[in-house]
Amino acid sequence: MYTQEMLESIKKVEATRAERLANVKAGIHPRRMTAEEKVQVKMENHPDYIASQFAELAIGPNKGEKVPLELAEVLQGNPRVNPKDIDLKKIDYDVDVLVIGGGGSGSAAAIMAHENGANVMIVTKLRHGDANTMMAEGGIQAADKPNDSPAQHYLDVMGGGHFKNVPELVKKLVNDAPICIKWLNDLGVMFDKEADGTMVTTHGGGTSRKRMHACKDYSGAEIMRVLRDEVQNRQIPVVDFTSAIEIIKDEQGRAAGAVLMNMETKEIRIARAKTVVIATGGAGRMHYQGFPTSNHYGATADGLVLAYRAGAPLLYAYTLQYHPTGAAYPSQIFGALVTEKVRSIGAQLVNKDGEPFMYSLETRDICASGVIRECKRGNGVDTFNGGQGVWLDSPMIDMIHGEGTIEKRIPAMLRMYLKYGIDMRKQPILIYPTLHYQNGGIKIGVNGMSEVENLFVAGEAVGGIHGENRLMGNSLLDIIVFGRNAGVNAAAAAKEVKLGKKLNLDHVKSFMKEMKDAGIKTDVVSPKLLPRYTHGNPVYDEPNAKLMK
C-alpha cells in the first residue's frame, strides 16, 4: 500500500503515460547516453568510484590492490581454525573431485565430473540449491538466432564490461552458449518457446540482439531445480549444511581437499580430493557500503577467502554490480530483485514527476548510476528511513503487449508485490539500486583452474569473464559454461593426480605469519559463512549484547 505522497506522484506518472506509450509504440525511446556521458554518470555516481569505501590489501597475492572495505576485512581475517589443531590424517571423505558449493555452477560441475567418470562429491553450506542461481529471474543469453552470432555476443559482452574482460574467457562464454542452452533443454529445462519451437527472446540492458532466453521469470529457479534433480538422479553425494573453511594442499602445493565444518554442530571433517572446484558464489550479504542486496543468505564471499589464503590471485575484486532495480518499497522486500525483464518487456524508468529521465535499458552500471543521480537531483520519491526511489512504470507492459502479459511473463514479480497490496499491473513500483553481483573474483584460465594447481573455480566466484560490469543473462550462462568446463577439466586432472602423501595447511600457517608481520590485528574471523541481522532491535545496543553470540 502506497503513502499519500506516493499516490500523488503516481498521478503525475499516469499523466505522462499516454504520451510515453505513444512514443514507445512509434519506436521512440529516451535517448541512449553517449560514451562520454556514460563515463561521467558512472564516475560521479557509481559506488565503485567512492574511494573512501575501499582499502588496500596489505598481504596476499593481490597486495597493494584496492578492494571494498568489508572484503579486505575477511580476506585479511583470522582463520576459523588454527592449523595446528587440525588432524589431517583422519580422512572422512575421500573423492576424486570435491565441489564446494551446491548452486548452479557447482551442480553443473558435479554433473559433468560424474559424466566423465570421476568420483565426485558436493559440499554445501546450506541446502543443495540454496544459491543466487535460484533467484535469477530474467534469463540466459545465447546467440542462437539467425540474425545473431557468437561474435556479436562477444562484442556486447566486451563493451558491457568496459573492455576489461579477459578475451579468452569471453570467447569461451559466447561460443559455448548455444551448446549450453541445448544441454539444459535436453535435461528438461522448460524454456519459453513459440508454438513452432522458436525461443522467445528479449533484450537485456546493453544487448544489441534479442538473445535473452527465459523460463517465465523463474529462469534460475527452473534451471536450478532441474540441475539439482539431475544430481540426485545420478546419486552424487551431497553433504549439506557443511561449509569448507580452508583448502588443503599436498606436498607439491596443489589443492588436495578441504577442511569442512558442520554449520549446526560445528564438527570438523576432512575431505581429501584429487582436485577441488570452488563454486561458492557471490558476496551480496557482505552489504558493501551498506547497500541492501538481492542475494541469497549465504552469499558471503567465502570462496574468495579460501582461495586467497591458498595463494590464488583475484581479478577485479574492486568491482561490484548494483542492480538498478531493487525493490525500494515496501520495507519488507527492500533490496529484493525486480528483474531486468520488467524493463525488457516495456516498463520505463520515470521520476517523481513522471518524466522518463533516461533510456531504461542501458547496461546495469550506467542504469544504476542514472537512478542514483536522479535521486541526488531531488527527483526521487521518498520511501522510508530516509531512503528514496524512482518509479518503474510497470502498467505500460500490459498496455504495450496486451492484458495478461505481466501475469504470463513475470508471475513471480506480480506475486511478490501483490502480497503487499500493490498490483503492478495497475500501479507502478518503486525501485533503487541493490547490491547484486560480484563482477570480480578468483582469476582463472580457460581450463577453469586458478593459479593454484588443481584448484578450479566456477560461477560467481570467478573474476574476469564480465570485466567491470556483467550484462543481464550472462550470469546464468557463465555458471553453466564454466561450471561444466570446471567439472570436465577437474575430472580429467584428477586422473593424472597421484594422491598426495602429506596433506598440509602450511599455506594457512604462512598466511597467519604474513598477517602478523604486516601488523594486522583483527577480531574478524573468516570465511564469514553467514550474515547476522537484528533488524534494529535496541537490545543489541546494550552492554549485555556482547554476551549474545
Added chain:
Amino acid sequence: MEKMVNIYLYGKKYEVPASLTIMNAMEYAGYQLVRGVGCRCGFCGACATIYRIKGQNELKTCLACQTKVEDNMYIATLPFFPLVKQPYDIEKVKPTEQIMMQLYPEIYACVGCNACTKACTQDLKVMQYIAYAQRGEYEKCAEESFDCVMCGVCSSRCPAGITHPQVGLLARRLTGKYLAPETQHLLERVAEIEGGNCEAALQDIMAKTAEELKELYNNRDFEQ
C-alpha cells in the same frame, strides 16, 4: 514509536515490530538462522512455516520471508520435510502414463480432499496438477506446477502421502525434454559451432585492437 505485536516462536512469546516479516521477526528476537532460511525472496522454499492465530481454529501455511507477522501468531517453521524422490534416467524415461505409475504410484491414492491446494504457499492448484499427472497430461501438469518452490507444505498436509513437488518436477522435465517443440534455430547454431563455422568471426573480432573494438561497439546496430 513503532507498532509492536506479540508473536509466539515455537510457543515462546516475543514482542516484535508489526512491520516485519516472520523471518525478520525471528532475527529481531535474536535467532541467527541456519535452517529455514534461503533466498529470502520467495524462490527457494526453505522457509515453509505453519501458524495459527490465537483463538482461531484454522492452521495456515506460508513462506516466512514473504509474510508479515500478526498479533498473537503462533509460529512453527518447517525447514525440512521428508519428500520422496525417486531416481530415474532422463534419457531413458518416456512421457507416458506408465512412468508416473512406476515412480509415484501414490498419486492414484489421492482422496480429493484438496488440502494440498489450500496449503500451497504459492497459491497453486496443486490437486489439479496431480490430476493432470494421473492422466498423463504432463504439459498441463508442468504449466500448472511451474511456480512451485518445492517448500513441501502440500505434502505435509496430504493424507495419501503424495510428494507433489517431485511429481510436478518430473512432469516439467518430461515436458521440457520430450513434449515441447524442438528449436530448429538452436540445433542449427550448435551444428555451426561444432562444425567450426563460428570460429573465424570470433578470431577476427578477438584480433581487433582496443580502439577498433570500441569503435565497433559504439556503432553497433540494434535489433528493434
